[in-house]
Amino acid sequence: MKEVNFCDEILVYQNGQQALDGLSSIVESDENFPSVIFLDLNMPIMNGWEFLDQLITINHPKKDNLIIYIISSSIDPRDLERVKDYEIVHNYILKPVTPKDLSTVMEVLHDY
Helix, strand or coil: CCCCCCCCCCCCCCCHHHHHHHHHHHHHCCCCCCCEEEEECCCCCCCHHHHHHHHCCCCCHHHHHCEEEEEECCCCHHHHHHHHHCCCEEEEEECCCCHHHHHHHHHHHHHC
């Protein structure tokens, strides 16, 4: 992310529950809601699918502009198909994430 000067601030959470708690805290304190989330499907405590199911219940006006990229090493067709069930998910990026992947995301954000 530093290599392509992706953003000014990065929030990192170790699992889906921490991320959900962090986003809920941002909403409660009226801080800036993130514009992009890179979501790993395989996380402890709360996986990426469970996180998405909970995230869509958060009520925040800037959530409508949120773009989520699933980041995974899985090429399981069921995962690729399941992504389509979530309107909030923009795309699926296979690990490892490359500078080219991030540049593509930045182009999408610019156009969004």
